[in-house]
Amino acid sequence: MNVPFVDLQAQYRTIKGEIDAAIARVIESSSFVLGREVEAFEAAFAGYVGARFCVGVSNGTAAIQIALQACGVGAGDEVIVPANTFFASAEAVSTAGATPRFVDADPASYNIDPARIEAAITERTRAILPVHLYGQSADLDPIFEIAARHNLIVIEDAAQAHGARYKGRRVGALARAGCFSFYPGKNLGAYGEGGAVVTDDREIARLARMLRDHGSERKYHHDIVGYNFRMEGIQGAVLAAKLPHLDNWNELRRRHAARYDELLANSGLTLPREEAYARHVYHLYVVLSDARDELQKSLAGAGVQTGIHYPVPVHLQPAYASLGHLPGDFPESERQAARVLSLPMFPELTGGQLARVAEAVNEVVARPQPSATRA
Numbered sequence: 001m002n003v004p005f006v007d008l009q010a011q012y013r014t015i016k017g018e019i020d021a022a023i024a025r026v027i028e029s030s031s032f033v034l035g036r037e038v039e040a041f042e043a044a045f046a047g048y049v050g051a052r053f054c055v056g057v058s059n060g061t062a063a064i065q066i067a068l069q070a071c072g073v074g075a076g077d078e079v080i081v082p083a084n085t086f087f088a089s090a091e092a093v094s095t096a097g098a099t100p101r102f103v104d105a106d107p108a109s110y111n112i113d114p115a116r117i118e119a120a121i122t123e124r125t126r127a128i129l130p131v132h133l134y135g136q137s138a139d140l141d142p143i144f145e146i147a148a149r150h151n152l153i154v155i156e157d158a159a160q161a162h163g164a165r166y167k168g169r170r171v172g173a174l175a176r177a178g179c180f181s182f183y184p185g186k187n188l189g190a191y192g193e194g195g196a197v198v199t200d201d202r203e204i205a206r207l208a209r210m211l212r213d214h215g216s217e218r219k220y221h222h223d224i225v226g227y228n229f230r231m232e233g234i235q236g237a238v239l240a241a242k243l244p245h246l247d248n249w250n251e252l253r254r255r256h257a258a259r260y261d262e263l264l265a266n267s268g269l270t271l272p273r274e275e276a277y278a279r280h281v282y283h284l285y286v287v288l289s290d291a292r293d294e295l296q297k298s299l300a301g302a303g304v305q306t307g308i309h310y311p312v313p314v315h316l317q318p319a320y321a322s323l324g325h326l327p328g329d330f331p332e333s334e335r336q337a338a339r340v341l342s343l344p345m346f347p348e349l350t351g352g353q354l355a356r357v358a359e360a361v362n363e364v365v366a367r368p369q370p371s372a373t374r375a
């Protein structure tokens with residue numbers, strides 16, 4: 001039995017009627033960009049996360065960029081970003097005109113280590129961008145405390161954490177602004193690209209709305225130079241149709257994670273840990289292995305598809321060579337990048353598929369390791 005890493009078709013089969021009707025409505029109305037379906041989704045998603053405002057945009061990277069800009073972050077500013085994240089977290093800081101300053105990861109949660117933030121603050125620091133990596137909230141309270149002490153803005157990158165909670169409250173609505181991606185494989189995924197900025201601040205919402213639509217509030221009247229970062233009508237309609245299912249899908253992900261925890265307890269791999277403050281939504285189920293590449297190859301041979309999130313920490317990406325970082329600068333992020341492996345994880349994963357993955361993993365790790373030294 002082959003097990004895919006994600007299976008978007010399996011999910012479509014469970015909601016085909018709702019999705020087809022939603023897409024047909026957009027085509028009938030020909031509201032292909034923004035419009036009523038997007039507005040309805042924005043209202044529903046704001047309600048879901050517990051924010052006053054939601055601004056639908058074209059993707060998650062755009063959401064981070066315009067959230068920063070709407071908060072006044074730009075040229076000459078520095079923004080603190082975890083070194084272990086998807087490249088886009090830092091990239092959006094750069095496209096907003098600011099410079100990312102990296103901070104190493106916590107060894108247990110894989111999220112930004114709050115204890116290391118203060119050392120990265122300079123007189124140019126304007127904001128902190130914690131990422132809720134793999135679906136688990138970063139430890140926000142110490143971050144808010146540091147931000148208050150240094151007068152910094154906090155913006156959440158919640159692109160992997162739709163519905164995740166920090167101390168009982170849904171992430172994304174806990175800081176000045178929160179950013180979501182609706183890339184198809186995310187916990188809430190569009191049928192194409194999508195993203196959103198959520199905030200309780202009316203002025204930030206107004207600016208984000210202008211920035212996504214050529215700096216305009218009134219058609220053909222442009223107050224600032226913005227972008228074309230608008231959400232499409234079809235994406236708004238699909239996302240509104242899918243949102244009522246999100247909690248159930250996250251619950252299924254949590255159940256699959258608990259089952260992996262049981263079946264892999266004796267594998268010798270480091271398994272994900274849910275922090276006391278967090279309700280993890282397992283966008284990814286990430287294990288650590290000292291022989292990660294061999295494990296991935298053997299699993300591929302056994303028909304089990306896996307992923308690596310992420311093989312190169314952001315500070316060592318060629319795109320950021322100009323920042324002058326060297327291997328060893330963020331050792332915990334580098335240790336993780338060399339060891340992380342993401343196992344198949346999606347709500348529709350069957351018991352049989354899950355057991356097959358665990359069986360294949362346990363079989364590979366039980367094999368005698370090839371000796372590192374020659375006889």
Ligand SMILES: *Cc1c(COP(=O)(O)O)cnc(C)c1O
Pocket residue numbers: 059060061062085086088089131157159160180181182183194195
């Ligand atoms: C997916 C993702 C983004 C970017 O979202 P896109 O919609 O792909 O632009 C940003 N940050 C993190 C942590 C992500 O996982």
